[in-house]
Amino acid sequence: MQGAHMQGTRQPTPRPAAYTPTDRTVPTRSAERASYDKELVHAILDDGYVCHLGFVRDGAPVVLPTLYGRVGERLYVHGSTGSRPLRMTGEADPGLPVCLTVTHVDGLVLARSAFHHSINYRSVVVHGIAHQVTDPEEKRTALDALVDHVVPGRSHDSRPANKKELAATAVIRLDLDEVSAKLRTGGANDEPEDLSLPHWAGVVPVRREYGTPLPDAGLAPGTGVPDYLAAL
Numbered sequence: 001m002q003g004a005h006m007q008g009t010r011q012p013t014p015r016p017a018a019y020t021p022t023d024r025t026v027p028t029r030s031a032e033r034a035s036y037d038k039e040l041v042h043a044i045l046d047d048g049y050v051c052h053l054g055f056v057r058d059g060a061p062v063v064l065p066t067l068y069g070r071v072g073e074r075l076y077v078h079g080s081t082g083s084r085p086l087r088m089t090g091e092a093d094p095g096l097p098v099c100l101t102v103t104h105v106d107g108l109v110l111a112r113s114a115f116h117h118s119i120n121y122r123s124v125v126v127h128g129i130a131h132q133v134t135d136p137e138e139k140r141t142a143l144d145a146l147v148d149h150v151v152p153g154r155s156h157d158s159r160p161a162n163k164k165e166l167a168a169t170a171v172i173r174l175d176l177d178e179v180s181a182k183l184r185t186g187g188a189n190d191e192p193e194d195l196s197l198p199h200w201a202g203v204v205p206v207r208r209e210y211g212t213p214l215p216d217a218g219l220a221p222g223t224g225v226p227d228y229l230a231a232l
Contacts, residue, residue: 024127025180035181044122044181045070045102049150053077054099055130068100069145073176075100075126076133076142078169095129100174108204111188112197120184120203127178133171142171153228 019025019036027034035041045068054063069076077100107120133139144155161169188201210232213225 019177019179021180022127022178025125025178027180027182030182030184033182033184035183036179037181041124041176041179041181042070044104044124044183045075046149047122048102048104051075051077051100051102054101055096067146067150068102069142069147069149070176071141071145075174075176076145076171077130077174078143078146078171095131096172098128098130098174100126100128105206106185107206109184109186109188110201110204112190112194112199112201116189116191118184118188120186122181122183124179124181126174126176128174130172130174133173136166138173139166139171142173143169151229151232153226157226157228 017038019038019041021034021036025034025036049067049069050065051068052063052065054061056062066077066079101123103121103123105119105121109118109120111117133142140160143161147155147158187203190201213229215223215225
């Protein structure tokens with residue numbers, strides 16, 4: 001009975017709070033700026049919506065800018081069914097090896113010497129095998145995530161894709177497994193002998209800013225800006 005009681009109250013095994021470093025995710029330079037903390041990685045990914053997807057096509061590297069969305073430990077990227085990289089991720093294939101990156105520039109770091117100029121940034125690099133999403137429910141979830149990743153709440157305030165649109169849209173998924181974050185903060189790292197030079201040094205902050213929403217010409221009179229959009 002004691003054994004049964006202990007088995008019934010056993011707690012689930014907690015998920016690791018960090019990604020496991022690999023040869024591809026450990027930087028060869030400024031390794032102290034790297035992090036594998038999942039919470040930090042998720043925060044960086046959730047703060048943006050444009051990524052760069054890299055892969056090899058016909059023996060040559062290709063990097064495409066595109067939108068992405070995160071659902072738990074998966075990233076989703078969408079495009080036309082005629083897109084070469086998306087066709088290369090079909091179920092008949094073993095998947096497409098890719099490298100996906102996201103970067104935010106937070107500040108321009110101006111030093112007294114040209115050599116020590118830098119930027120403050122947050123970035124995430126994901127390595128893995130991308131696969132095409134064929135399950136209809138997962139595909140709809142992924143497309144909603146892509147819309148909400150750009151404007152949170154928008155998927156509930158727009159018409160869902162119909163069958164024709166779904167057929168013309170391909171979605172690929174990439175599991176967050178081999179992942180690293182890298183960031184720089186702080187000011188200039190000038191050499192001690194340069195501190196007396198008469199050149200301005202410091203950080204110029206860089207921030208993302210949204211303008212006032214411009215209504216479509218065909219919008220019904222009296223239609224106001226939705227709360228979720230005003231919140232941006």
